[in-house]
Amino acid sequence: MNKSVKTLLLLTVLASAKVLSLSPPLATDLTGPYLGQTPPGLAPEPFAQGVISTPGWEYSGVFSPDLTEFYYIKEVEREGQLRQEFIVYQQQNDRWYWSIISPRVGQPFVSPDGQTMHLGRRYKTRQGEDWSELKSLGEPFSNHRIMWLTSSANGTWVFDEAKREGDGLLRISRIKNGVRLPPEPLDKTINTGQWNAHPFIAPDESYIIWDGQRDSPVRNADLFISFKQSDGRWGDAIKFDDRINTSASENGARVTPDGKYLFFNRRVGEFEYTHPSGKVEVIGNTDIFWVDAGIIESMRPTKHTSEAP
Numbered sequence: 001m002n003k004s005v006k007t008l009l010l011l012t013v014l015a016s017a018k019v020l021s022l023s024p025p026l027a028t029d030l031t032g033p034y035l036g037q038t039p040p041g042l043a044p045e046p047f048a049q050g051v052i053s054t055p056g057w058e059y060s061g062v063f064s065p066d067l068t069e070f071y072y073i074k075e076v077e078r079e080g081q082l083r084q085e086f087i088v089y090q091q092q093n094d095r096w097y098w099s100i101i102s103p104r105v106g107q108p109f110v111s112p113d114g115q116t117m118h119l120g121r122r123y124k125t126r127q128g129e130d131w132s133e134l135k136s137l138g139e140p141f142s143n144h145r146i147m148w149l150t151s152s153a154n155g156t157w158v159f160d161e162a163k164r165e166g167d168g169l170l171r172i173s174r175i176k177n178g179v180r181l182p183p184e185p186l187d188k189t190i191n192t193g194q195w196n197a198h199p200f201i202a203p204d205e206s207y208i209i210w211d212g213q214r215d216s217p218v219r220n221a222d223l224f225i226s227f228k229q230s231d232g233r234w235g236d237a238i239k240f241d242d243r244i245n246t247s248a249s250e251n252g253a254r255v256t257p258d259g260k261y262l263f264f265n266r267r268v269g270e271f272e273y274t275h276p277s278g279k280v281e282v283i284g285n286t287d288i289f290w291v292d293a294g295i296i297e298s299m300r301p302t303k304h305t306s307e308a309p
Contacts, residue, residue, distance in 0.1 A: 023099050023100040024099065025090065025097035025098065025099040026097060026098055026099065027095060027096075027097050028051070028089075028095070028096045028097065028098060030048075030051070030089075030095070030096040031094050031095055031096065032094065033067060034067070034261075035048050035051065035052070035070060035089060035096055036096070039260070039261065039292070040261070040290055040291050040292060041291075041292055042243065042291060042292050042294060042295055042298075043243065043291065044243065044244060044264075044266070044289040044290065044291040045289060045290065045291070046268075046287045046288070046289055047061060047263065047287075047288045047289060047290045048288075052070075052072065052089075052288055053287035053288055053289075054287075055271055055285055056074070056075055056076075056271075056283070056285060057074070057075035057084075057283065057284060057285070057286045058072055058073070058074050058075075058265075058286060058287055058288050059072065059073045059074075059107070059252065059265055059286060059288070060072055060073050060107045060108055060148075060252055060265070061263050061288040062108055062109055062110055062254055062263070063110070063256050063257055064110050064114055064257070065110065065112060065113070065114040065257040066114065066257075067091075067256070067257065067258065068090060068091040068092075069088055069089070069090050069091070069110075070088065070089040070090075071086070071087070071088050071101075071108045071110070071117075072087055072108075072288065073085070073086055073087070073104050073107070073108075074087050075283075077273075080275065080276040081275075082273065082283070083103065084103065084104035085100050085101075085102070085103060085104060086100070086101040086102050086103065086104050086105060086108070087099070087100055087101065088101055105119050105122065105134060106118075106119030106120035106121075106122060106147075107119065107120060107147055107148045107198075107252070109148070109149060109150045109151070109254065110257075111151045112151065112152070112153045112203045112257065113153070114126065116151070117131060118149040118150070118151065119134070120146045120147055120148065120149060121136065121137050121141060121142050121144070121145075121146045122134045122135060122136055122137065123135055123137065140182055140183065141159075141173075141183065144159070144161050144171070144183070145161055145162040145163070145168075146159045146160065146161065146162075147160050147161075147162045147197060147198065148160050148197065148198045148199065148252070150199060150200050150201050150254065151201070152201050152202065152203055152204070152205045153203040153204065154174075154175065154205065155174075155175045155180075156172065156173070156174045156175070156201060156205060157172065157173040157183070158170065158171070158172050158173075158186070158199045158200075158201040158208060159171055159173075159183070159199065160196065160197040160198060160199055160210075162197070166194035166195040166213070166219075167194065168195075168196065168197065169185045169186070169191050169196070170185070170186045170190055170191055170196050170197075170199050170208075170210060171183040171184060171185055171186065172184060172185075172186055172201075186199075186208070186234065187233065187234045189226055189233075189234050189235065189236050189237055190208065190210065190224075190226050190234055190237060192214065192237065193212050193213055193214035193215075194212065194213045194214075195211075195212050195213045195219065195221060196210055196211070196212035197210065197211055197212065197221075197251065198210060198211050198251055198252045198253065200253050200254045200255065202255065203257075203259075205228060206227065206228050207225055207226060207227045207228065207296065208225070208226050208234065209223060209224070209225045209253040209254075209255075209262075209296075210223075210224055210253070211223050211224070211250065211251035211252065211253065212224060214237075214239070220247070220248075220249050221249045221250060221251040222239055222240070222245040222250060223239075223240045223244050223245055223250050223251070223253050223264060224237045224238060224239050224240065225237070225238050225240065225296065225299055226238070227300055227301070235301070238299050238301070240295075240299060241299075243291075243295060244264070244291070244295065246266070248266055248267045248268065249265075249266070249267040250264055250265065250266050251264065251265050252264055252265040255293055255296070256293070259293055260292070260293055261290045261291065261292060261293050262290065262291050262292075262293045262295060262296060263288060263289070263290045264288075264289055264290075265286055265287070265288060265289070266286065266287060266289050267284050267285065267286045268285050268286070268287050269284075269285045270282050270283065270284055270285055271283055271285055
């Protein structure tokens with residue numbers, strides 16, 4: 001391919017990009033839904049092994065509602081230092097392109113209507129095929145150290161609170177008569193134990209998934225779920241079984257917009273990183289996993305009826 005053709009191709013890709021990024025979109029060999037990956041069953045698998053899940057730290061993978069964009073955070077080496085970058089994969093004419101949006105600015109979640117990208121205490125809104133500049137949620141939300149905020153289809157927000165002591169509360173904020181209500185702590189069925197974080201509320205608000213630590217002397221995040229009861233209250237916290245939770249740390253769960261797959265993060269080991277100065281640092285290797293979302297329904301408590309005499 002000659003230089004002029006390469007330049008024309010690059011300009012074409014840039015013109016069709018959906019987000020303003022720090023790097024031009026680069027073509028991959030990936031085609032098809034979900035970055036061309038074979039869907040998993042009820043056993044979790046690393047998502048896009050060797051592409052998204054690599055030796056190192058990847059986190060917070062989320063799809064846009066139309067499944068043509070995949071956002072996540074990745075730790076990379078830049079100028080001799082480890083840095084976290086905000087990356088997007090975009091599908092155009094069935095082919096996937098990737099680019100760097102910016103340094104990390106939060107943990108992304110795209111609202112069910114696709115019009116808002118939540119990034120903790122900040123957010124962006126859709127502007128055509130682009131995103132706006134970062135905006136603040138304002139008070140009273142800006143008063144909380146929010147890491148992760150998700151939204152239901154009705155606009156109900158559920159978010160966490162980062163505290164060094166591990167006693168941050170998960171909170172909920174609903175919309176009533178068109179007005180956003182102040183956040184309130186979720187029930188004790190959810191706000192029990194330590195390090196409760198990264199909540200995901202189902203689009204229909206039928207359940208909430210989060211990670212935390214309960215009855216464990218070792219700090220090790222596990223995933224929990226609470227189903228909404230018929231009276232509107234949240235049911236008891238149910239710890240996911242060993243198909244999801246392991247001796248490692250599992251956190252940051254979210255379900256794809258089509259409801260088919262549960263994504264989460266898992267620490268899968270460690271590796272040694274040698275700095276240019278010669279200093280060796282042990283780095284956690286965290287990957288993004290996915291599993292058939294049918295595993296969620298399998299966690300729902302069954303109603304037992306007494307046998308007839």
